[in-house]
Amino acid sequence: MEIGKKLSGRYKIIGTVGGGGMANVYLAHDLILDRDVAVKVLRYDFREDKDIIRRFQREALSATELVHPNIVSVYDVGEEDNFQYIVMEYVKGTDLKKYIGNHFPIPYQKVIDIMEQILSAVADAHRNRIIHRDLKPQNVLIDETGLVKITDFGIAVALSETSITQTNSLLGSVHYLSPEQARGSMATKQSDIYALGIILYELLTGNVPFEGESAVSIALKHFQETVPSVKDFDGRIPQPLENVVLKATAKEASDRYQSAEEMATDIATALSPQRAGEPKFEPASMMEETKVLTPIPGDLLETESVEAEEVKEEDEQKPVKDQKKKSKKKKIILFSIIGVILLFVIGFFAIAMSGPKDVKIPDLTGLSEAEAKSELINAKLKVGDVTEEANPEVEEGQVIRSDPKTDRTVKENTKVNLFISTGKATEKFGNFVGEDFQVVKAKLTNLKYDVKTPIEVFSPSVPKGQIIEQSIEKGQEVVPSETQVVFTISKGEEGFIMPDMLNYGKKDVDDIASAQGLKVTYNSDYSDTVTAGLVMAQTPGAGETVFRNDSITVTLSKGPKEIPVVSVTKKITLEYLAKTINKPASTTDSSNQSANSSSSEESISSVSSITEPVANKFEVYIEDEENNFNTPVVTKSILATESIDLTFKIKEGGVARYKVVRDGETIINEEVRP
Template sequence: MEIGTKLSGRYKIIGTVGGGGMANVYLAHDLILDRDVAVKVLRYDFREDKDIIRRFQREALSATELVHPNIVSVYDVGEEDNFQYIVMEYVPGTDLKKYIVHHFPIPYQKVIDIMEQILSAVSDAHRNRIIHRDLKPQNVLIDEAGVVKITDFGIAVALSETSITQTNSLLGSVHYLSPEQARGSMATKQSDIYALGIILYELLTGNVPFEGESAVSIALKHFQETVPSVKAFDGRIPQALENVVLKATAKEASDRYQSAEEMSADLTTALSPQRASEPKFEPASMMEDTKILTPIPVVEEEEASIVESETPNENEKVSKTKKSKNKKIVIFSILAVVLLLVGGFFAIAMSGPKDVKIPNVTGLTEDQATSKLTEAKLKVGETSQEANSDVEEGKIIRTNPKGDRTVKENTKIDLIVSTGKATEKFGNYVGEDFQVVKAKLTNAKYDIKTPVEVFSDSPKGQIIEQNIQSGQEVVPSETQIIFTISKGEQGYVMPDMSTYSKKDVDDIASAQGLKATYNYDYSNTVAAGLVMAQTPQAGETVFRGDSISVTLSNGPKEVLVNSVTKKLTLTYVAKKTSSATAENSQTTTDSTSDSGNSSSSSSSSSSVAPVNEPSKFEVYIEDEENNFNSPVITKTITATEVIDVTFKIKEGGTARYKILRDGVEIESNTVTQ
């Protein structure tokens, strides 16, 4: 399928992921939901096979019913141009096969963690009556966070009906094929468990147990040869862990784990010190007594050669008679021996141990089980303990061999006694990512509650506290976990510091872990010592370790004021008084004089000259000390005068003045330095 192709006008193909026995997988982008998806498209050579198409669609639809954190989700199923396709969750990461190649050897605890996630997914599928049928590392994906997801649930059934001679398509799967599948029988839950045992073998050794030149030769080994010992490969592997492999890969399905949950429970405690001295697992089907039958000899008759002459005589007749009698004696002797042997055989058989059925003692106490086994003429063998969530502490979980099987009298029956629900030491998860821990503990059946989120210096999503102490023994299924996780660092919202002093800024910087730098400038509006500018601005959020910049005011800048003296001319305009007026004035003035002086007055009047009327001058100036509100100089004169006026002017500034004569402005101008 070409890059850029759109399926149903929605899924745009943007790359190739890989291919398998019956389908090719592409990376596509969902144009509607704006997310990357994986699209599995049925191979071209199968698109005309209606039976495979029908099964492909049916099994794909059934897979959509599986909703589990360790199962790849199926979003959609469709058809485009006669191509059948399935749209699935895209898991960025790698498959388990490549993971083993790049990470081997893998720590035992990591192996168990991977297997527990796989078993959790398989268990959920089995509960939904879906059998995978094609479990193999290539169908197990691991994302970047270490979360395991299984794909291709149930879809392998379509391919299982094709010939096993399709080496190219089945060679990868046949390494994990159960003996019953190799013999052509239907796959069961125990078939999936067998495949899981092979996957566990590969995780521990880095290789599959059986190799061959063809798929057929490998399939034959699955039901003819025993899986090799993992301890022979790595002597450090605990016997309990090898026992999980041996039990999961037992040739008889009845000897394997009866469920994925049972295998998971056994695997969980495989590294426990309490199981350090566990004996090697032996399948129950291989432990039954072999019936020994005494062979019955085959009697061959000796043929007497009778040579007859053409003319017999009496001696020959006598000889024949004797030989005939001897022959009868021999035959009767042999028959007697045979009868004795047969009788002896039956006598021994009748007197030997009889076959008895092992009673079912599950749920009984050890004493009750012993009594019941004794009544059945059986002996109690070894007694071991095992955790079990379904069987009460002190009661029998099962026997080995299992109940209801037929064995000989006096056979030793081992008892497995329950220690109650399995407990485990709770780990220390402080400092780990919450989502990764949640997936792991959910698979282990813990009840993970919504976490408490708080601001912290720790990275966002990191666990900073747990309600269960590290090392505390707990029952996972009965334990609620509440983690406190980090919301990330809490920011500090910058205030408006326009009225803050340098000390105020220092106090904030110290309390919030900020680095403050200071600048200084003059201001005519902000008092000296106060903040006049800041970066970041008020309302912006900063975090511990960030830098802030503050500009403090030095107050107004001092400006040099100079004294500038300028000569101003007060121009007088004459306003003369008339003679008559002057005379009248004089007459009025002298009206009280005595009459003796009349001649003298007349003489004086006739000699008075004309006089100038005085003018009032006002000078206004505007400089650093004065404004135009009131005059700085007021003079009444009758003649033009030049006066000196001093102006106070800032450096680079100006002043101005105006002159009023009798209330009328006659001059105005500016003055510079």
């Protein structure tokens, strides 16, 4: 098939995945659901074979009934350009055959894990009356997470009904073929279990138990030879684990596990210390060694023994003379055995040719039980067991299928079992209380139940998402596709919305915590805005949801943080600004002048003015922790420049200021820091 081709306008072929006996597998992309899928296309050489096509379609449709995490899902079945195809889940990974080749030796616990997943899938198929018929590692896929998925459920039967001479098709399957299938008998659940035993053998040893040059020679070994001991390959394999192989591969189906569940239960404890010392498995019925040919008559064996003894005696007496006689007797014995074998083979085929004639099973689907029985009698077949089972597609009282199936070639007078529909299947509704709603919803939806939007309620004891009640009682008989179910689920414990506790007192906090069952951790810190003793911060914050037994943290204010005050002394200069004033003055010659004055003394009287300095008025202001600019700390008048010391009270990291005013004019305005 060409890359890029679109099947049904929906599945675009991307590449080739692999091929098998009857089909090729391609990787495609579903253009509608936007997902990768695997498309199995019937091989070109089968597309004109109507029987193969019909079986291919019918078996593919039956596989769509299987919904299990360990079974590859079948999404669609179709036909285009005379090509039959099946659309399946695409598993990104490898098949078990390649996995064994890449990872052998595989740890025993991993072997058991793989087998448990396979057995879970097979058990589900058997419960749905579907037998795989072609279980082998190539049909077991392992994805990148280790999830195991089985593919080709029910599809292999179409090829198995063709001739065993199709060596290329059958050679891969014959290594896992049960003895009854090798004899040409119909496959049963125990046939699948036998194949599972061979798969387990291969997981433990890395090889299949029987090899041969042809499919026929390998098939013969399955019912002629005992499966080799896995402990002969690896003596460390626990006996209970080997016993699982031995029981699953017993020659008689009755000695095998009667169900996949039984095998799964047994292998689950195979590594348990409690099973140490377990004896080697022996079949309940002592099986006789399978023989293809009729046993050689006893008298012939006795003759051979006597002759051999006689020859021996004569040889002892005449070791050289009678060698030819001894050889001649051996040839006579050998030809006698060959003659008996030829007579047996000729007789076998003569009986086979004269036996009952071959007839085909008629299509009984949709007939009433009486009509189906009449058809069987007319076809020279016998009516076998009649089993009733539910089927939504077939009306009550009509035939669903027959066993052997339609168009199967059988001998005259073969018993044919009929399966009669009882109509739509009912089942007992389970008890889902305590389970996760999403998991249950997915499970029931897959089973065609109509799961409605749940009712959500708070519950202090049931975890969020778990089911508390269900609208349908446990055990009630229902038809899944016609049933609506409403669950009541838990929203978890009802939470408490944290209030804004800013400026709450400690007692208020304790009261809230006690009422809601909260645990409080108190911290404290300084705050310039919140009064000491009141709440300044909380975690979780206001509006957040908390639950009983949750912890909260509350920070109480210690009030403003006190900052140390330091004294700083600064020397400043009060600079005098010279000013004068003219002032009138009176001068008189003193009569008391010295008598020794050299100048003539005379009395002079006059009126004149004099110049006098004017004092500067200084005011010094300080702004610190103790003072402000409203009141001066220093007030003085000076006639000359002088210095003074100022003392400032300043908080650590703070700043103070001072200013000097001279005669009403500010001449200094500066900051002072510690």
